[in-house]
Amino acid sequence: MRRESFRRATAAAVAGVLAAALGACGGSDGGDDDKVEVVFSYLWAGAEAEALEEIIADFNASQDEIEVRGVSNPDFQKQLTSMSGAQGSFDISDHFGNGVGAWASKGILAPLDDFIEADGLDTDDFVPAAMSQMMYEGQTYSMPIALHAQLLMYNKKLYAEAGIDGPPETTEEWAEQIAKLTKRDADGTITQLGYANAEINTSFTTLGVMFGGAWDDQSGRPTPADPGNVAGLKFYTENIPGTYGVAEVRDFTSGFGEYASAQNPFYVDKVATIIDGEWQSVFIDQYAPNLDWGVAPLPYPAAQPELAGTTQVTTSTLFIPRNAKHPEEAWEFMKYLLSEDAMVRFTLALGNLPARISLLDDPRYDTLPQFSTWLDALRSPNAQSLASTPWSAEYTSDLGQAFDDIAQQRTSPAEGLADVADKASSYAP
Structure with missing residues (x-):
């Protein structure tokens, strides 16, 4: 049956005859023969x-x-x-x-x-x-x-307890808020974190674009070592594991509940800010209807106001x-x-x-x-997406390994992303 059969009666009649002939020969797909x-x-x-x-x-x-x-x-x-x-x-x-x-x-x-x-x-x-x-x-x-778009979500209750009026406009303000929103007990154990990754791969690629980075060039070739990408991941390492300790952060996050459940750490006041997507509007209504929360545009570096409105789209x-x-x-x-x-x-x-x-x-x-x-x-x-290329799966896998190494401070953002760039140079054209 041709596409024009949906518009022209003559073609529809021809298609009907063909369909009937196929049905008589056992070629029907089942169901209504017409x-x-x-x-x-x-x-x-x-x-x-x-x-x-x-x-x-x-x-x-x-x-x-x-x-x-x-x-x-x-x-x-x-x-x-x-x-x-x-x-x-x-x-x-x-x-x-x-x-x-x-x-x-x-x-x-x-x-x-x-x-x-x-x-x-x-x-x-x-x-x-x-x-x-x-x-x-x-x-x-x-x-x-x-x-799907990635934005900054924040827990209004934790903000009020910390004496913070609202979400940050710049990344510098966000860094200050993360410090105020992170709590530790007398022995240094983290009891509340100012920021945690909802999902590391998406959070880290979003941090990169927030700082003006690009993960691919205009031809689609990977550019993991872009200075903006390095700056975004450096922001994370300096403000989370670099400040509070890799082991301490790992111990705290290892106790997080399931993402799609009432035990999501953002829902139970363990995490004050996350970068996450619009489906949370439905998730929160389902799993944490009493949560007092807000969502705001991603912050941008104060020296780069042209990056206001940046988001990663999937x-x-x-x-x-x-x-x-x-x-x-x-x-x-x-x-x-x-x-x-x-x-x-x-x-x-x-x-x-x-x-x-x-x-x-x-x-x-x-x-x-x-x-x-x-x-x-x-x-x-400034809404942007990662390139879709023949090597996307390989690139995503290599980035994932590097992101884990960077988060665990087994390597620096610059070294880890440079290593991915070396691997990406061998991806098939």
Whole structure:
């Protein structure tokens, strides 16, 4: 069935004849013989999957040519296995933006540019930092359905106890606040930390961009030793392990409860500030509804006010595998998911940010506590994302090891990131 069958009655009639012939030959995908079955293999599970299934049901009810069957399959390896064969087991799926380049370079993703052009999809309405991850060698291989932005979250109760009026504007102010918000008992044991990483890889890459660093150049080649990256990680080591001791910080953080639980250290007053994403608006309402918290733009170095509004953007994306049985129909469903109404419903259910600029003022997001600060962050010209390249996974792994060594002060930020730069020079072009 061709894409034009959704617009022209003559093509629809031809497609109907072909579908009937295939059905007579045992070629039906099952279900309603008058519909083409599109398999949507998605990574979400639990409540998120339930919300997605409602949207799938609405799409199926909205037209009579396609029947989407959702399959919750949170396993990247199974995705890759399916996409490596001559004919895949699904027609559309989701991934994360930093993986687009790696998968596109393997030839397992279908380019979307012809679909985008034919339907006049306005890609300018999508946040630029997100769209930059959708491209590989000048072609579009994925589209963003939801975004995530890193901002500074702070515990208002701990701020009040420390006599601090509000969140910092500059990194210098933040360093002073971290000192006031960190507590130790008589024997030096840490009982409260002014700042702790919610997740070290994302927190450290965000610290780098906060100080004007870039983890990739314009061509996508890794630039881990950028001076701004070094300065960001130096800020952490000087203000946390360098001040309070590696062993002491490790002992304190080893007692942290599960991230997605009521025992999250930020929820139970063990940590005063964190860098984290918009989903916390939903998490806090679920796990710590009585927490008095706030969220603010990331601080910037006082000498670099042009960095105000910096944030790191990550993306949840939709793609069509090159070996999909029904790519045209999969695109019709992808368009539906990317439509304004479906995108709002989907991101609200997950507590994520919309990928469309036109939705940043949508009043439906007012139901999520303090969500507007994250929405506003996407408007900033300093919103940026890591490059999506064939070597993204290798680079991420090397950075992860270096970040751990730096946090444990087994190496300095300059030495650790220089070592990653040496490794990155051998990544395949």
